[in-house]
Amino acid sequence: MIREAIKNGDIAEAQQKIDEFFQFIDDARNELYIQTGRTNRLTSQDLMGTISPEEKDRAMNKITIATLYCCHAIEKKLIDYFPSVNFKISSESLTDQLMMKHMGRYEQIQEKQKGGSAIFFRGKEVHTERKVMLRVLPDLNFGKEPQNTLIDERLQQVLKIKHRNIIKVLGADLSGFPYHLILEYIDGISLDHLIGRVPFTLSRSLSIFRELCEAVYHLHVNGIVHKKIKPDKVLIDNELRPIISPFDIVSSSKRQLSDSISSQNLMYEAPELLRGEAPGHDFQSDQFSLALLAFELMSGYPLFCQKRHAAAEPNVFEVFEARRKFFEAEDPAYRKKIIKKAGIPEAVTDILLKMLDRNPQQRYPSLLEAWEALEAIDIPQDPDVEKALASYERCCVANPNFTQDFYQDHLFKKPAIRTIFEEREKAREDREKTSQREKMLRIAIDTLIHHQTEPEKLRHILHINAHSGIDLDLYGDFIESIIKCIQEHDALWKSYNRRGSKNPVKQAWENIKVSAIKTIKEK
Template sequence: MRRSAVLGGRYVLRSLIGQGGTAEVYCACDRVLEREVAVKLLRQASVEERDRARFADEARLLGRLSHPGLVTVLDAATSDEEPYLVMELVHGPSLADCCRGVALATTRVAAIGAQLAEALRYAHDNGIVHRDVKPANVLLAEDDRALLTDFGIARLLSASTGHTATGTAVGTAAYIAPEQVRGEPVSPATDVYSLGLVLLEALTGERAYDGSPAEAALARLTTPPPMPSTLPAGWRDLLLAMTALDPADRPTTVEAVDSLRRLAAETEPAKPGFTGRTDVGESPATRSTAGSLPGSAVVTAAAGQLRTTGLGAVSRPAGLARRAGLAWRWATAAVLALVLVLGVTLWSNTLSGRPPQRDTPAGVPDRVQKPLQDLHDAVEGDR
């Protein structure tokens, strides 16, 4: 079926400005109010009932939110043959466009981070966890506002049911929190972790976890991201706290806002010493939507111990000690490793276009068969 040029008799589609796995975003003209808007539409080739339900959820979630740090929803049609969401058009690049291979100034990153943390605080206060905080979902407006967008997989904290099965990892591989990898319940601390990785990437121009998706997933279960020794001490302390393995050890969004505002008031620039790479950024997906890309990692881990990598020595500030040790994680390491490596390999195959292996590999223990099949079904269902 052809895409309508005019939606609802009002919104005239112009140019495609972004696209993700299931949706496209167009620059459009509102003929009634004579202004430019952004219109998000589901891809017609992949519209399924679950996609429609998620789309309707996003419209309702954003419709109840009003904050300077969130992209404003202006209109929506979720029951039409062509469901669409009308939002304010943000003139400016995404954070992913700005920090790909480039380290941004510490004061600028602090200002951006404070705005994002404040927007997340507002969302959390309204019972919503974003679950997909990443550079491509941060838009930098011409008036210096940083806006968070794409609540397509957000979850209500009070929801007992949803469109994702319990125990399923949902989010973008490079920024997913450890509890998301394990398929555990999400909380505001989940967004704090992802924001910490986003800010670290903006400061270095590099993703924190490099390597294959399986390596990235396994690494974040046992080791915080490596912190370049060239970062100011205040930044290292804050980012280590935000990316603590235990959600209970992470600061709240209110605490993060206060810390970031203090850092924004400082004038110390980021020191040279790390090299930006251009092969680890994700494709630009501006103005409201982006696809998920596999994460990456070159982190070595030992229980309760951090080790040095090429990015510099990693140290754990005394005041940020974890409330619980990491030893318990190793008790199930073998099962987790098998499920994650095989499951994320399926994810990687899906993204690269290679046909997935639907049969469970021989030799997989019986107790792992169902989690592995659930992970496979989740990956295939989100294509």
């Protein structure tokens, strides 16, 4: 405001605005003096015992609200008068301002998670006690940007979306800082977190894939292109439903150069998006990203980077080289070989290859056709395996630290097993230990669950000399520990116990345990 006046040669107006600003600061300081006096008086009354605890709490609440209002007014005035200054807004400040803005409507506003372009806060509606998520854009200049009109149009589109696999946008406030969306609260965890911990069966992977195809197709029908589909944009809720977020289209800033060449984008974005040629093929670009996500679900690692469990960010040049090699191979059979190598059936491989075609026009006309192709595939299921892995997945969704809890509260209660781990991990740092344990547990669960179809893998793990072998009794302890840990954390298991009814989840794990021990003894 002031800079614009100076730039336009209106010095008198600029000076007037500066004078108004300092007058406001004087008024704010006087208000602060008043609140400071009230605080000092309240402290004296408390020391002399002339005020009851209830009266003190009420008085302190009034002082707190008045002080917060003063802070909010100062920050708003700074933004109005000096919009070009790059202020750093802390999470604490955002929390205070959200509380002021939604006083009487939302309460218990707390920071939940920081993302690349937004900070997420959890809150609760005062009258209905419904949980909501506030997605805050910590960008002071957001409301001044010329693309704001376009964002408003996109927001109106998103507000109309109603689908069981898409997070609902309940409302928005883009009129003043802090700019934010009000979202349906999903009690779940990101798919990115689960892929490194849960060995999804092919049947479960295809189920998630189909539901996401249907959800993204619903976005497309409503004229919305997601453009940023990847595992960390998908949540798995407590009912194991995949839910995708549509609100990345309401972004506060233009893509930065460093972001456009990041390994994350190289791993999931379509070639035409990376080349800046998306217009006209936007819907097919989402299709490409979905296929990469599906491959990762079924294989446990990204197509262009086989180091999912590495602690460091994937090397951008290695990812780029893997992409180049995949698309520029002279023999088309090479691409099919790479996908089938992950144990993916040929029928599914053909669908993925079509969705991953370098030419957008050669992909499916829409995700409806891709969904229909997936629906036509019949994948045999083992009921015990599906029930057992679903219970394990529910535990990981409900408790992000389930792996650590399993080791500390169950497996390491066995002295012999704890000794083995201490010996092998003594040279590792804590972060490396956690990563390695998550990887080991995923492999162990996968091997246990699929011991009937891959019995040699189980025997190999138990008896190979390079790993010093694992005693059969110790392996039995491992199975008992994982079953007990799941029993304590799985909501469905506990529900069966409360009702006193037959527990098919428990029976599935018992069947797997008996069968695995039998397989080992049949060496």
